[in-house]
Amino acid sequence: xxxVEVRNLVKVYAGTVQALAGxxxxxxxxxxxxxxxxxxxxxxxxxxxxxxxxxxxxxxxxVFGLDVVRxxxxxxxxxxxxxxxxxxxxxxxxxxNLLIYAxxxxxxxxxxxxxxxxxxxSMALSGVAHNLVRTYSGGxxxxxxxxxxxxxxxxxxxxxxxxxxLDPSARKVVWDKLVSFKRDYGATVFFNTHYMDEADxxxxxxxxxxxxxxxxxxxxxxxxxxxxxxxxxxxxxxTEIGADVLDEIRQSRQVKDLLIxxxxxxxxxxxxxxxxxxxxxILSRRGVPVKKISLNKPTLDDVFLKYxxxxxxxxxxxxxxxxxRRMIGRG
Amino acid sequence: xxxxxxxxxxxxxxxxxxxxxQPVLWLVVFGPxxxxxxxxxxxxxxxxxxxxxxxxxxxxxxxxIFYGLTIVWERDSGILKKLLATPAPRYATVIGRSMxxxxxxxxxxxxxxxxxxxxxxxxxxxxxxxxxxxxxIFFASGGFAALSIIIASFMKNRETFMGIGQAIILPLFFASxxxxxxxxxxxxxxxxxxxxxxxxxxxxxxxxxxxxDLHQLPIDIxxxxxxxxxxxxxxxxxxxxxxx
Numbered sequence: 001x002x003x004v005e006v007r008n009l010v011k012v013y014a015g016t017v018q019a020l021a022g023x024x025x026x027x028x029x030x031x032x033x034x035x036x037x038x039x040x041x042x043x044x045x046x047x048x049x050x051x052x053x054x055x056x057x058x059x060x061x062x063v064f065g066l067d068v069v070r071x072x073x074x075x076x077x078x079x080x081x082x083x084x085x086x087x088x089x090x091x092x093x094x095x096x097n098l099l100i101y102a103x104x105x106x107x108x109x110x111x112x113x114x115x116x117x118x119x120x121x122s123m124a125l126s127g128v129a130h131n132l133v134r135t136y137s138g139g140x141x142x143x144x145x146x147x148x149x150x151x152x153x154x155x156x157x158x159x160x161x162x163x164x165x166l167d168p169s170a171r172k173v174v175w176d177k178l179v180s181f182k183r184d185y186g187a188t189v190f191f192n193t194h195y196m197d198e199a200d201x202x203x204x205x206x207x208x209x210x211x212x213x214x215x216x217x218x219x220x221x222x223x224x225x226x227x228x229x230x231x232x233x234x235x236x237x238x239t240e241i242g243a244d245v246l247d248e249i250r251q252s253r254q255v256k257d258l259l260i261x262x263x264x265x266x267x268x269x270x271x272x273x274x275x276x277x278x279x280x281x282i283l284s285r286r287g288v289p290v291k292k293i294s295l296n297k298p299t300l301d302d303v304f305l306k307y308x309x310x311x312x313x314x315x316x317x318x319x320x321x322x323x324x325r326r327m328i329g330r331g
Numbered sequence: 332x333x334x335x336x337x338x339x340x341x342x343x344x345x346x347x348x349x350x351x352x353q354p355v356l357w358l359v360v361f362g363p364x365x366x367x368x369x370x371x372x373x374x375x376x377x378x379x380x381x382x383x384x385x386x387x388x389x390x391x392x393x394x395x396i397f398y399g400l401t402i403v404w405e406r407d408s409g410i411l412k413k414l415l416a417t418p419a420p421r422y423a424t425v426i427g428r429s430m431x432x433x434x435x436x437x438x439x440x441x442x443x444x445x446x447x448x449x450x451x452x453x454x455x456x457x458x459x460x461x462x463x464x465x466x467x468i469f470f471a472s473g474g475f476a477a478l479s480i481i482i483a484s485f486m487k488n489r490e491t492f493m494g495i496g497q498a499i500i501l502p503l504f505f506a507s508x509x510x511x512x513x514x515x516x517x518x519x520x521x522x523x524x525x526x527x528x529x530x531x532x533x534x535x536x537x538x539x540x541x542x543x544d545l546h547q548l549p550i551d552i553x554x555x556x557x558x559x560x561x562x563x564x565x566x567x568x569x570x571x572x573x574x575x
Contacts, residue, residue: 051416073418081416083409104419148413158416 001065003029003156003188004050009059011045011212019045021212022059027205029064029155032182032189034203036196036300037308042212043192044084047160050190051081064155080149084160084192087145088133094144095120095129101148119147123177139170143177150181157181159191163198175202196300206300210308223303229256230272231296232279234265237289241265245286252278272297354390354443358383359450376541380452384464384537385509387443391436391468392503392529395475396496398432399483403492406483422567429476429563436472437465455543464539471532471555477562484569509533528558 004027011020019042027033035043048054050061052072061068066075088097098119102112120126123143133141142162149157162178163171179202182189193199199206200220208216208223216223224230241260249267250258254275257268269275272295283290362379405411414424448454454461479496486492504510506520507529513521524530535551538544 048412053412053415073420076416076418079416081413083412085407085409085412087409087413089410101417104414104417106418 001029002062003027003031003064004033004190005060005062005065006046006050007060009046009049009061010057011042011049011054012057019212020049020056023209023212023214025207025214025217027188027190029188030182030186031204032202033191034199034206035190035192035209036194036199036206036304037192037209038194041209043209044160046209047081047158047190047192051079051158052076078155079158080152080154080156081158082145082149082160082162084164086141088141088148090134091132093130093132094125094136094140094147097133097144098147098151101151105152107152115151119151122150122181123147124173137170139166139173142166142170142174146174146177146181150185153185154187156188156190159189161192161194163193163195171198178202196304200300208304208307215307216303220300223300224298225270227298227302227306229268229270230298232267232269232272232276233294233296234267234279234283234290235292235294236263236265237291238263241288242286245282245288248282248286249279252282254278353393354386355446357386357389358443358447358452362386362450377452379447379450380541381512381537382510383443383447383452384541385504385507385533387440387447388468388471388529388533388536389504389509390443391440391472392475392532393500394436394439395432395472396479396500397493398429398435398476399479399481399486399496400489400492401432402428402480402483403486403489421570422563425477425480425567425570426473426563429473429480429566430469432476432479433469433473436476437469440465440468452541454540457543460539460543464536467532467535467539467552467555470559471528474528474555474559474562477559477566480566481562481569484566484572503527503529507533528555531555531558 004025006023006025009020009023010018012018021042023042023046035046037043045054049056050063050068052068052075055069063075064078066078068075088094089100092100095116098116099112102116107115117126120129123146125140125143125147128136128140133144136144146162149159157178159178163174166174175198178189181187191198191203204219206218206220206223207214216226218226246258246260249255252275254269254271255267255278256270259266259268267275267279276293276295280290280293358379362382365378365382402411405414415421419427478499482495482499483492486495506523507527508524509529513524513530516524531551531554534547535555538548538551
């Protein structure tokens, strides 16, 4: 059974604004799934439908086989959700936030103590548990939200832009905690992001979403390869290289194409790292002197550019700054 | 949910004190001055005593009516979204939050009592009556908080909400029996008073803590019950709007 299964999902707001234009996707249990896209692509809408907050206009969505419309109550028992905005009460302590959530989830007094303790420790918040949340840093607030979300050991964790507005070290801490939670409990993680490095580093599967449609699905490696091969660039000492040498390189198994211009030899391969030793061996056997070798791999940004027609980074900035301001203003 | 509100209040003592300033002014300044005029026939009890329940309820209702602000804040932050994704049923969230506001309102009302005692208001010396009076404040405030949630579901931002809140609270207060007996009102206003839930609340509390005359009490409680049921029902329905 898939952790998430979505078929032809459409959401139209107020009869006119089409947020989702027919989404199909599938997430396997125990994996980390990244939904990557610019602001306004429909990421949050999709997540809010999957967490039963919004009803789809048409189409079907299931979480662990449970329909999000017809069996929404049961869906809510197996999921946890961390919205993009700050979602803890700032005028009580971190411990009290966890206590309230433990009660909402109906844990008994004995269970509560144990799970709160565990959640505080795993998110490294034990020391500040009894301080008011108002005094927490952005990273600590996020970790507290993670603690609230992992309290009940959900089968699947939905995170909407989990590290937005955090500095790089706080981002890393949040991810370290998430990865260890996932490893310890085998939970599925479904997250939205517009940070390509996070999708690249932490996810097993990536779906690129743009204007309400999934434009590409695959692992980070697959996506990057789909843009075209990786390139090995040899800076040669001389300009002379025999046609027979080029032929030999061209015929080696992993090489897809090659190009020579001046003293630069570009070799295109599916996987540059494994192709490199073979090509280098041919060059050295034929006595072609090489000054420098560099690898050029396509980034997810290139992938995004190809499938969505825009760059990710540019669109995100203003919205991000705004939402960070919003968080600060309300804190 | 109620526990949440109590915990929040524990961390914000000054707020309750500051909010108590206004009712104190009513009791200490407005009450005695109007009382001196002897223009209003309050049925043999001192005027300050007569308006004490009204003032007490005003400060409770004030808290309840503006409870929607909390909900608006929670919508703008992610708290409501997160609550909606928990197994707690939605109607329970609405009723829970409303009743939680009732707790806050009761505390706000309790602050008024010692001040009233200092300026010499004579209460019915029966603790049971007091407990019932505050239970009524608790449930009725819950109803007003639900009304506040209903308003919040239709409001897009905090500023309009503040305006609407003010626009509701003063007419409610003045078109009720809080400051003067209904007998001296023009008949149009008297009809409005009949449909004003605040009147029943004031009447119930006044009979319990000031006059001790309970023969109207069942009707008051019935009216508040109907009001609560109605407000909770509508609030549970409109609550969905708030997150779209």
